[in-house]
Amino acid sequence: xxxxxAYLLLGVGAGAAIALLAIGVVLTNRxxxxxxxGHAAMGMWSAYVFYxxxxxxxxxxxxxxxxxxxxxxxxxxxQAIHVLDRPTVVAALIITLIYAALFGxxxxxxxxxxxxxxxxLGRIVASVGLFLFLYATAALRFPVVPTTRPILPGxxxxxxxxxxxxxxxxxxxxxxxxxxxxxxxxxxTRFGLSTIAASESAKGAALTGINPxxxxxxxxxxxxxxxxxxxxLIARVNSLDPLNLSLLIVPxxxxxxxxxxxxxxxxxxxAFGIGMLQSELVNLRSDIPALRGLGLPEGxxxxxxxxxxxxxxxxxxxxxxxxxxxxxxxxxxxxxxPVAVVALASGIVVMLQGSSDWRLAVITSSITAILSLSIxxxxxxxxQISLAPYAFAGFSAFTIVRLDASGIAFPWAPIIAVxxxxxxxVLVGIPGTRVRGYHLxxxxxxxxxxxxxxxxxxxxFVGDRTVGPARFLGINFSITAxxxxxxxxxxxxxxxxxxxxSCVAAANIRRGPTGQSWLAVRTxxxxxxxxxxxxxxxxxxxFAVSACFAGMAGALIAYARxxxxxxxxxxxxxLAALAITYLMGIGSVSGAxxxxxxxxxxxxxxxxxxxxxxxxxxxxxxxxxxMLIVVTIVLPNGLLPSIGAxxxxxxxxxxxxxxxxxxxx
Numbered sequence: 001x002x003x004x005x006a007y008l009l010l011g012v013g014a015g016a017a018i019a020l021l022a023i024g025v026v027l028t029n030r031x032x033x034x035x036x037x038g039h040a041a042m043g044m045w046s047a048y049v050f051y052x053x054x055x056x057x058x059x060x061x062x063x064x065x066x067x068x069x070x071x072x073x074x075x076x077x078x079q080a081i082h083v084l085d086r087p088t089v090v091a092a093l094i095i096t097l098i099y100a101a102l103f104g105x106x107x108x109x110x111x112x113x114x115x116x117x118x119x120x121l122g123r124i125v126a127s128v129g130l131f132l133f134l135y136a137t138a139a140l141r142f143p144v145v146p147t148t149r150p151i152l153p154g155x156x157x158x159x160x161x162x163x164x165x166x167x168x169x170x171x172x173x174x175x176x177x178x179x180x181x182x183x184x185x186x187x188x189t190r191f192g193l194s195t196i197a198a199s200e201s202a203k204g205a206a207l208t209g210i211n212p213x214x215x216x217x218x219x220x221x222x223x224x225x226x227x228x229x230x231x232x233l234i235a236r237v238n239s240l241d242p243l244n245l246s247l248l249i250v251p252x253x254x255x256x257x258x259x260x261x262x263x264x265x266x267x268x269x270x271a272f273g274i275g276m277l278q279s280e281l282v283n284l285r286s287d288i289p290a291l292r293g294l295g296l297p298e299g300x301x302x303x304x305x306x307x308x309x310x311x312x313x314x315x316x317x318x319x320x321x322x323x324x325x326x327x328x329x330x331x332x333x334x335x336x337x338p339v340a341v342v343a344l345a346s347g348i349v350v351m352l353q354g355s356s357d358w359r360l361a362v363i364t365s366s367i368t369a370i371l372s373l374s375i376x377x378x379x380x381x382x383x384q385i386s387l388a389p390y391a392f393a394g395f396s397a398f399t400i401v402r403l404d405a406s407g408i409a410f411p412w413a414p415i416i417a418v419x420x421x422x423x424x425x426v427l428v429g430i431p432g433t434r435v436r437g438y439h440l441x442x443x444x445x446x447x448x449x450x451x452x453x454x455x456x457x458x459x460x461f462v463g464d465r466t467v468g469p470a471r472f473l474g475i476n477f478s479i480t481a482x483x484x485x486x487x488x489x490x491x492x493x494x495x496x497x498x499x500x501x502s503c504v505a506a507a508n509i510r511r512g513p514t515g516q517s518w519l520a521v522r523t524x525x526x527x528x529x530x531x532x533x534x535x536x537x538x539x540x541x542x543f544a545v546s547a548c549f550a551g552m553a554g555a556l557i558a559y560a561r562x563x564x565x566x567x568x569x570x571x572x573x574x575l576a577a578l579a580i581t582y583l584m585g586i587g588s589v590s591g592a593x594x595x596x597x598x599x600x601x602x603x604x605x606x607x608x609x610x611x612x613x614x615x616x617x618x619x620x621x622x623x624x625x626x627m628l629i630v631v632t633i634v635l636p637n638g639l640l641p642s643i644g645a646x647x648x649x650x651x652x653x654x655x656x657x658x659x660x661x662x663x664x665x
Contacts, residue, residue: 013168015275016175020230024223031219038130043227104224133625302450330587347496366499369596383522393554394569425547585638
């Protein structure tokens with residue numbers, strides 16, 4: 001019993017950081033109806049700024065690029081501003097928190113203020129873009145991680161025969177005090193009451209003289225300061241890692257859900273509980289050999305998210321309330337068979353006549369297009385926001401590894417793997433029958449982290465991580481070959497056939513009665529149900545089809561790479577896949593194809609360079625995040641649908657122009 005209490009107390013520091021992050025999430029949600037998936041990334045960036053400032057006296061700015069367009073070198077004042085030669089801890093902390101407040105203000109004014117009338121999908125996608133941009137910027141700007149020198153009292157005390165570090169207790173005390181102060185402010189001050197009133201009805205608040213924009217800006221600044229405080233304090237324990245610190249958003253979202261996105265006190269209590277339970281799971285994992293290596297603490301928030309969603313699903317906003325808002329267009333596919341024939345013939349010609357680089361580029365783009373189809377089907381066609389496509393792809397890839405080790409080889413291994421992945425998609429999609437909007441996005445993000453930490457680190461399941469040769473009917477479908485024969489032509493043709501077939505299948509589903517029912521559910525669930533559509537069945541069928549496409553992509557990735565690693569299926573890549581698909585047009589099959597063309601080391605790279613580089617551009621994720629934010633604001637339908645709509649308007653204007661009659665002499 002004493003060990004249990006001791007390990008629970010060891011988790012109060014992490015619980016305190018989660019509490020501050022979760023309260024910040026609640027504040028931004030109240031202020032502008034945004035669930036900011038980039039909230040922890042904002043704190044991560046501020047933490048890097050703080051520790052770098054302590055070393056150099058420079059305030060780093062979020063500029064990831066060494067060069068501007070046209071080869072212009074980025075001025076130093078766009079990358080950092082020198083403030084002090086030898087900053088003290090207090091000076092560094094004050095300046096960084098002011099910086100964080102201004103940073104939060106800038107994020108609201110430049111991004112989310114423009115999206116206040118957008119549907120939840122647009123706001124979620126923009127926050128994912130913010131996540132990608134800040135993660136990539138931190139990795140680019142700080143290849144050498146700043147030293148995390150202590151800023152809190154050191155030492156330890158003995159409780160229950162265990163040493164409890166004092167700095168964890170101090171962080172917990174800071175979180176408790178800040179939670180109490182915020183509760184008092186938002187419960188009893190005019191500012192707090194006005195914020196709550198504006199969150200209930202922005203129009204009603206405006207009629208009473210309250211300025212919702214001003215309140216939102218202040219709340220975003222406060223939330224940014226809380227995020228910076230949390231990550232600065234916890235970075236000393238967790239170390240400065242841009243991805244791990246950014247993914248603290250998952251337990252923060254779990255705590256916010258458990259607190260109903262309303263009560264600061266209950267959100268903080270839930271956060272402390274999560275941190276303490278994670279600490280206890282660390283102890284449990286060390287005591288039980290079979291559990292070693294599994295990410296039990298990281299997987300815990302997913303179970304809590306599921307529980308909170310099922311308990312609070314009735315409080316989820318009705319989809320009918322979103323019916324009048326803009327959703328990405330989903331045009332009916334046209335000329336499906338002719339386009340498919342041309343694409344198939346072109347792909348086969350490249351495989352037979354193209355260079356090794358061209359074959360590899362087409363293979364990469366084809367697999368990416370299949371994976372993007374899973375996002376188009378689920379998010380574009382039926383409006384279910386999923387942040388876990390790479391988790392399903394990874395499950396399929398590792399299933400092939402497991403089946404191959406059991407003696408089940410190609411082609412039965414990938415067929416079984418895709419079938420099991422489809423079943424997993426239905427299982428994960430069950431919460432989608434009761435929740436919608438950002439609730440489902442939170443659930444799938446938690447599922448992606450849980451699959452990554454629990455399934456991909458399960459030694460029995462992942463096996464030796466190698467995939468055997470792909471042979472069938474005497475034909476070698478493996479990618480490996482000698483010299484310029486790599487990648488093997490047979491493998492490339494197989495990938496092209498599967499990609500074209502997948503696109504045709506998705507287009508036919510979209511044109512058929514199933515696709516029409518999906519669009520009806522996406523537009524208005526209540527109206528769809530009134531029209532006789534089984535909404536739950538429609539959602540589950542979309543999850544099944546989406547997971548099937550992701551499973552096929554994962555199977556092809558396994559055979560393309562031969563050695564399967566969980567590093568290829570991190571949750572971060574799911575966010576990047578959503579970004580590139582949304583950029584090209586998340587509501588259409590052509591958007592998935594465009595995402596494939598735009599893929600790293602894909603067709604566009606070959607067209608631009610004439611050969612494939614040895615690695616992707618270091619600016620890839622930063623550019624994707626930045627472009628995603630811009631496109632979400634300026635072209636909410638994506639690039640390809642917006643270009644198509646523009647061409648149609650231009651053609652309509654030309655056809656409607658009056659004929660000019662020449663004068664008669």
